[in-house]
């Protein structure tokens with residue numbers, strides 16, 4: 001008698017931590033040193049947690065051993081309210097804020113509470129694949145709208161509009177974007193909000209990289225632009241505050257909540273079913289949002305993240321047959337392999353071959369629900385020397401690689 005996984009999991013994929021990861025682990029166990037450029041975990045690349053966050057958690061730890069309110073502790077939710085007020089979002093109160101064990105848990109709750117079997121959610125291609133996985137697991141259908149590489153990876157609004165049906169419930173907007181690094185203009189976001197407004201859709205705005213911006217990029221909070229659209233905005237401490245392991249994030253509901261009483265009741269029930277998020281990590285939220293925003297030192301000219309982004313982008317574009325749109329935010333680059341120069345038919349095999357030959361782990365573009373096997377994602381988190389070594393090895397590998 002075999003124990004089988006549930007049929008709910010068929011069609012659910014999450015390649016960032018997929019089969020290639022197991023091969024990388026096996027290589028490491030066999031004594032090889034693998035450059036893991038697959039997960040956006042700043043701690044792995046020598047980024048330290050802001051001291052005020054650590055101090056606050058240490059200080060609060062002795063009194064953080066009980067469950068909290070299932071939405072989260074009040075001081076943290078107040079800090080989140082203040083942050084979104086400062087970003088121009090109207091009418092947000094503490095009960096509109098739900099803290100979670102990272103944005104990941106909240107994405108799952110927000111989708112589970114909304115989606116019925118067969119309901120559709122518009123998700124970008126490429127996407128952060130958790131969104132597609134969670135919609136699929138909820139019995140829904142992730143319908144991918146195209147982001148256009150030739151237009152700085154902006155969503156194609158015509159494509160988005162053409163894919164709205166009477167089963168569509170929500171639009172996911174990831175800004176700044178993982179994996180492309182795109183940061184959307186005011187006009188583009190207005191265009192998306194207008195579709196949501198006209199078709200009565202919820203906007204799920206994943207803004208976890210809202211403070212990781214380069215050059216002249218400005219982040220516009222979608223919820224601030226449309227007080228008349230129901231928005232669920234997600235962010236947290238994993239990226240801008242470099243404490244991914246604490247698992248601390250939040251979601252904020254804004255807009256016409258009076259038309260969403262049943263949805264919000266469902267969300268609140270799911271929040272209480274997980275009892276509450278990890279309490280010590282909730283204490284980090286107020287310290288983070290209220291304190292010095294040390295991410296600025298990393299993204300401004302001369303900052304480590306900015307220099308790494310610049311160098312990665314330059315080096316990738318120097319590889320024959322590789323082009324990369326300059327990321328304006330986040331922690332990734334998403335280069336294209338010209339099929340005329342690098343005819344790759346199976347990009348999972350490509351990343352596996354790269355791993356086996358050069359001991360470098362990246363993620364294949366199809367892992368982000370990109371429809372063609374002609375992209376991969378690389379982190380811009382490693383120090384410049386390591387990026388130079390890694391991209392040099394990718395160039396050498398590509399030179400002789402044929403599928």
Ligand code: PLP
Pocket residue numbers: 040101102103104105128174177178206208235236237238244247248249
């Ligand atoms: N959303 C996006 C776009 C991400 O890239 C990530 C992590 O990489 C998450 C959400 C999940 O973050 P968390 O660590 O808060 O679960």
